[in-house]
Amino acid sequence: MKPVFSSLILSAVLLLPSSLLKAQQKPYVSTPPATSPMAMRPEMTEIWNPEVKTITPGKKDSEAPSDAIVLFDGKNLNQWVSQKDKTKPAAWKIVNNDYMEVVPGSGGIETKLSFGDCQLHIEWSAPDTVEAGGQNRGNSGIFFQNRYELQVLDSYNNRTYRNGQAGSVYKDQAPLVNVTRSPLEWNTYDIIYTAPRFKPTGELDAPARITVLHNGVVVQNNATISGLTLYIGLHNYPNAHGEDVISLQDHSCKTQFRNIWIRRL
Numbered sequence: 001m002k003p004v005f006s007s008l009i010l011s012a013v014l015l016l017p018s019s020l021l022k023a024q025q026k027p028y029v030s031t032p033p034a035t036s037p038m039a040m041r042p043e044m045t046e047i048w049n050p051e052v053k054t055i056t057p058g059k060k061d062s063e064a065p066s067d068a069i070v071l072f073d074g075k076n077l078n079q080w081v082s083q084k085d086k087t088k089p090a091a092w093k094i095v096n097n098d099y100m101e102v103v104p105g106s107g108g109i110e111t112k113l114s115f116g117d118c119q120l121h122i123e124w125s126a127p128d129t130v131e132a133g134g135q136n137r138g139n140s141g142i143f144f145q146n147r148y149e150l151q152v153l154d155s156y157n158n159r160t161y162r163n164g165q166a167g168s169v170y171k172d173q174a175p176l177v178n179v180t181r182s183p184l185e186w187n188t189y190d191i192i193y194t195a196p197r198f199k200p201t202g203e204l205d206a207p208a209r210i211t212v213l214h215n216g217v218v219v220q221n222n223a224t225i226s227g228l229t230l231y232i233g234l235h236n237y238p239n240a241h242g243e244d245v246i247s248l249q250d251h252s253c254k255t256q257f258r259n260i261w262i263r264r265l
Contacts, residue, residue, distance in 0.1 A: 062121065062188060064261035071111060071246070072260040074098045083108040083247060099125075099258035102140060102250050110146065110247035116195040117265040118144075120246070126154035126183040127254045134160045138183065140257075141170060141249035144193050145241065148208055149229040152255060155180040167212060167219035170229040175212075175219035186258070188215055192265070196225075198240035207237070 056066040064070050071079045074097050080090035084107035091106035126138025138154030148169070155166035155178050162168070166187070167175030181187050190213040197205040207227070212220035227235035248257065 062123070062259060064121070065263070068121075068261040068263045069113065070261045072100060072257065074100075074258060077109070079111055079113070080109045081112055082106070083110050083250075086110075095256070099256045101257075102248075102253060102255045104250065104252040104254065106250060108247050108250045110245040112245075114243040114245055115262060115264065116145070116243040118191075118193050119263040119265055120144075120191045120193065121188070121259065121261050122191075122257060123186050123188050123259045124152050125186045125256045126156075127256070128183055130154070130183055133158055135164060136253065138255050139249075139251040139253045140255040141251070142189070142191075143229075143247040143249065144208070144210075145195060145244040146247050147228055147241075147244070148210075148225050149249070150189065150191065150210065150212065152249075153180075154183055156182050167214045169210060169220065169223060169225055171231065172226050172229055172235055173210075173220060173223045175214065176221065177217060177219060179215045179217045179219065181215060189213070190216075194265075195243070196237060198237075202240040204237045204240075 058064055069079075074094070077090040077092065077094065077100065080092075082088045082091055090100075090109035092103050092109055093101045095101055120142070122142060124140070130137065135153065137158050138152070140152040141149040142152060143149050151164060151166060151168045151170045153160070153164070153166045158165075162174040163171055165175065165178060166180045167178070167189075192211040194209040196208040199205045208225040209222055210220050210225060211218070211222050225235075227237045229235060246262070
């Protein structure tokens, strides 16, 4: 015979509402009262000052925004000097008030201003007539801080070593894909460049990095630059340095450039 007390408890439990039984199964969560210092409010994670600077973008993505430095707009080469003799103006040719053309043998050109971290827009094209192949077809280069080369080359139906074709960090990082247009068309580079950092001792702290969109397609995705982009030898960072010029290479090809602008980052 079961005890009367146990039977009464069992009967009481069975008479409880099912909603109450379900409620007792939920985990207990402690919610701080509104007056508690632990309570979060939306404004606690809002940053209002300083206000984000407003600039005016170009009417097209390829046009310079209001805070950019225009390095070449087809009118003159006032922002550039000769690399052979920095006291002399750039010796390249301006064509149709539109683009500049490398004058083979005249030497490279470089900006009068120096830059470190930057956003650079530049458009380029190989000569309309294909006269050679490999590294001799529309070859030039864009050097950041006058040291680290992003390759310019007519890689349209033109086989060469992968870390030397258009969109490569020369002899270092090959592009993710080849999206070079034909010599009758213009190519665009939109580049985000982060300069290397050095310790007070002169040792490398962080290498240079680069992101490149070639004709709107990512070909370098925050890629590490291993050092000086040398033609022969392993790349490294032998010396600490600060901001320096942007330079364009004379590689004995009549490569063409237009619509160049830059933003300091």
